[in-house]
Structures are given as C-alpha cells and as structure tokens.
Amino acid sequence: MQTQNNMLWVEKYRPKKIDDLTGNDEAKALFLEWLKNKRHTKKAVLLYGSPGVGKTTLVLAASQELEFSVIEMNASDTRSEKTINAVAKPATSYKALDNYTKNKTSGNVLFLDEVDGIAGNEDRGGVNAILKVIEESLVPIILAANDPDIEKLRPLKKVCLLVRFQQVRIPLIIALLQKICMLEHVSAEFEALERIAQNSKGDVRSAINDLQSLSEENHRLTLQDTMMLTSRNKDITLDDMLKRYFSAQNIAETSTMLAFSNIDYDDFLLSVSDNLPKRYSNPSELAKAYDYVSRADLFRGRVGTENWHLLKYFYNALTLASAINPLSYTPFTFISPPIRIITLFWTKGKRSTLDAICGKIGAQCHVSHKTAKHDFIPYIRVLLQKNSKSPLVGWFKFTPEEVDFLLKMGRF
Ligand SMILES: Nc1ncnc2c1ncn2[C@@H]1O[C@H](COP(=O)(O)OP(=O)(O)O)[C@@H](O)[C@H]1O
Ligand SMILES: [Mg+2]
Numbered sequence: 099m100q101t102q103n104n105m106l107w108v109e110k111y112r113p114k115k116i117d118d119l120t121g122n123d124e125a126k127a128l129f130l131e132w133l134k135n136k137r138h139t140k141k142a143v144l145l146y147g148s149p150g151v152g153k154t155t156l157v158l159a160a161s162q163e164l165e166f167s168v169i170e171m172n173a174s175d176t177r178s179e180k181t182i183n184a185v186a187k188p189a190t191s192y193k194a195l196d197n198y199t200k201n202k203t204s205g206n207v208l209f210l211d212e213v214d215g216i217a218g219n220e221d222r223g224g225v226n227a228i229l230k231v232i233e234e235s236l237v238p239i240i241l242a243a244n245d246p247d248i249e250k251l252r253p254l255k256k257v258c259l260l261v262r263f264q265q266v267r268i269p270l271i272i273a274l275l276q277k278i279c280m281l282e283h284v285s286a287e288f289e290a291l292e293r294i295a296q297n298s299k300g301d302v303r304s305a306i307n308d309l310q311s312l313s314e315e316n317h318r319l320t321l322q323d324t325m326m327l328t329s330r331n332k333d334i335t336l337d338d339m340l341k342r343y344f345s346a347q348n349i350a351e352t353s354t355m356l357a358f359s360n361i362d363y364d365d366f367l368l369s370v371s372d373n374l375p376k377r378y379s380n381p382s383e384l385a386k387a388y389d390y391v392s393r394a395d396l397f398r399g400r401v402g403t404e405n406w407h408l409l410k411y412f413y414n415a416l417t418l419a420s421a422i423n424p425l426s427y428t429p430f431t432f433i434s435p436p437i438r439i440i441t442l443f444w445t446k447g448k449r450s451t452l453d454a455i456c457g458k459i460g461a462q463c464h465v466s467h468k469t470a471k472h473d474f475i476p477y478i479r480v481l482l483q484k485n486s487k488s489p490l491v492g493w494f495k496f497t498p499e500e501v502d503f504l505l506k507m508g509r510f
Contacts, residue, residue, distance in 0.1 A: 456475075
C-alpha cells in the first residue's frame with residue numbers, strides 16, 4: 099500500500115465530505131436534491147462538465163454521507179455494449195436484494211462514470227447502450243461525463259436530470275492550494291499559487307498535481323518555480339514576443355512579459371541577439387546591449403534544468419538589453435527564427451569543459467569519452483552533490499571550474 103508520503107495529493111486530499119468540495123454550489127444542491135428526493139420520479143441524473151472539477155468525488159462523497167451503496171462502473175474502462183450490460187444488468191437485481199437484507203442503507207445506486215467515451219462511439223453501442231441501461235435498471239442511475247459539450251449527450255437529455263458543472267473559480271482554487279500548502283508544510287508565494295490556479299483554467303485536479311510536482315521536494319514555492327508551466331500566454335509567437343520586447347515602454351513591462359511567456363528561453367535569447375544590430379545603430383549602445391545579453395546567457399547556463407529561481411537574473415539582464423536607449427526605438431523587421439551559428443559559439447565553452455572532464459575520467463577509468471559521459475558522469479554528479487569535496491575530485495584531478503560545471507549543469 100502507498101504510504102501517506104508518496105501518495106498523490108489529489109488522492110490524499112480528495113474530499114471525503116460533501117461540504118469539503120469547493121465551488122459548483124448550485125450543481126451540488128441540484129444533485130443532492132435528486133439523490134434525496136427526486137430519484138424516484140426521475141430515474142437518472144447526468145453530471146457533466148470539464149475534468150477535474152469534482153464530479154466523481156461528489157458522487158462518492160454524497161453516497162457515503164447519505165449511506166447509499168454504490169455499484170460503480172467507469173464506462174471508459176469497458177469495451178462495448180455487451181460489457182456495459184454484463185455489469186449493469188445484474189445491478190438491477192440489487193434492488194430486490196434490498197428487500198431481504200436488514201441493512202440500513204438508503205438503497206442502491208448505479209454509477210456509470212465517464213459515459214462520454216461510450217456516448218460518442220457507435221462501435222460501442224453509443225448513446226443507445228446507455229439509454230437501454232437506464233430504461234432497464236430498477237435502481238436510480240448516476241451518470242457522469244467529462245465532455246462539457248452537451249450536443250453529443252443530447253439524447254440523454256430527455257431521460258436524465260442534467261447537472262452542469264462549471265470550472266472552479268480561481269480564488270477558490272487558490273484557497274484550496276493554500277490549505278494543502280499548510281498541511282504539507284510548503285511555504286509558497288501567493289503569486290505562485292495564483293499562477294498555478296490561473297494556469298489550471300478551473301481544473302482542480304491539474305492545479306493540485308502542479309502544486310505537488312513543483313513544491314514537494316523543497317517545501318517551498320516561488321513565482322519563478324512556476325515558470326515551466328504552460329502559460330496563459332502560450333499562443334504568443336516568437337515574433338510577437340520580439341515586437342513586445344523591443345517596443346516596451348518600461349523595464350517592468352518587459353520583465354513581466356518575459357516572466358509570463360512560455361517561449362523557449364534559448365530561442366528567445368538567440369533571437370534578441372540576432373536582432374540587436376537592427377535595434378541599435380550606435381556602436382557603443384550595441385556593445386552595451388550585447389554585454390547584457392551575454393550576462394543573460396551566463397545566468398541561463400546556471401539555471402540549467404534545476405535552478406529555476408535564478409531565472410529572474412536572466413530576465414533582468416535580458417530586459418536591460420532592450421532598454422539602453424528607449425527613445426531611439428523605431429519599428430523594424432525582425433530576423434527570426436534565430437541564426438543558429440551563434441549557438442555553436444555559445445556552447446563551445448560548455449563543450450570544451452565537458453570534453454576535458456570526459457578526458458580525465460577516461461584516463462583514470464580507461465573508458466571512452468562516450469562511456470565517460472553517459473555512464474560515469476551521472477553517478478559522479480550524484481556523488482559530488484552529496485559531497486563536493488569528495489576524494490573523487492582529487493583522484494580525477496578535476497579543477498574547481500569542472501566541479502562547478504558538474505554540479506550546476508542540468509544537461510549537456
Ligand atoms: N471541487 C473540488 N474541491 C476539492 N477538490 C477537488 C474538487 N474537484 C476536484 N478536486 C480534486 O481533484 C481530484 C479529481 O477530482 P474528480 O472528482 O475526479 O474530478 P472529475 O470527476 O470532475 O474529473 C480529486 O481527488 C480532488 O483532489
Ligand atoms: Mg471523474
């Protein structure tokens with residue numbers, strides 16, 4: 099069994115009680131009213147709306163709280179009409195069993211989760227298969243669908259009470275994330291939680307998953323840590339970014355734009371570099387701008403794939419390159435995509451350090467460069483991360499720069 103520690107937070111914090119489910123108050127009330135009172139007059143209810151908003155959780159929590167026995171079935175796990183019937187049909191006889199047992203449950207309900215998989219699929223009997231189950235069932239039926247588009251499910255409309263779930267509102271998601279942070283001892287910047295919530299577009303499941311993956315290890319979370327999330331601005335192209343970058347009116351505007359975009363940082367850096375000569379005709383301004391770009395590159399290298407908190411220095415340096423002489427800006431046509439020649443120039447330093455390291459490993463362990471790189475370096479890095487003064491350093495004759503390189507470089 100999984101321990102509390104390696105559990106997915108979405109499972110660990112899946113609400114057990116109806117009241118713990120956040121948002122969608124009307125949908126909740128409508129469903130509960132059906133379950134308590136209306137299930138005899140309208141045999142089926144359909145909960146529908148985008149994923150991760152609490153449909154499955156509500157059904158399970160409510161059945162538990164109101165003491166229904168749930169005969170549960172995830173429709174997308176099954177292959178065909180035949181399977182549905184095999185599971186659903188016997189369920190209809192549970193009602194009769196109720197009469198003979200003296201248990202105190204409120205009765206049985208059949209729960210078909212994620213029915214949209216079947217509804218849109220004619221090979222699997224389509225909507226008709228579901229309609230047939232509803233028709234023949236002797237017990238009330240709860241259906242749930244993740245497709246917010248009701249068109250596909252329209253034939254179900256006549257026989258089901260429809261309960262529409264909306265995306266959960268951002269402030270509610272933020273509050274939930276704050277609660278989880280408290281319970282998990284994560285110290286998080288508010289802006290970081292805000293960004294995760296906004297990025298989730300109302301999907302609580304994905305917000306909690308993002309929170310866990312970004313903060314579980316270090317128990318802290320800053321806005322910079324959230325940069326790798328696909329951002330709201332994901333539709334912005336490199337050209338749009340360049341335009342906004344070069345025409346920005348102030349430094350704050352530029353750095354905000356950089357922080358909230360999800361363009362490839364390396365491509366953007368290269369493109370800025372390519373376009374600086376078109377932006378600054380004055381040689382001393384151009385020199386200054388390149389100086390900032392080279393500083394940005396330095397930080398980009400240190401960020402690697404791990405030290406995301408250093409990204410702010412990258413943004414800052416890059417921002418300054420656009421702001422040498424704001425008054426001299428006139429629109430120009432961009433060179434884009436980036437000229438790759440510069441990449442070679444940039445990675446030369448990295449490559450020669452790596453070559454030297456591989457050479458030293460090869461000399462001591464009698465292995466090829468390739469083996470040194472792929473089979474030895476990952477382990478050496480782990481050992482150095484545990485103890486950067488390990489006797490290995492002397493044995494391999496690594497220079498302090500090489501140790502630094504091994505520690506800082508997330509990738510080659
Ligand atoms: N409204 C909500 N309140 C609290 N947690 C939620 C809510 N909606 C979803 N979650 C979280 O996301 C997970 C998945 O929710 P689930 O009910 O399976 O979503 P759906 O069935 O709508 O796709 C839950 O285990 C829970 O951790
Ligand atoms: Mg579900």
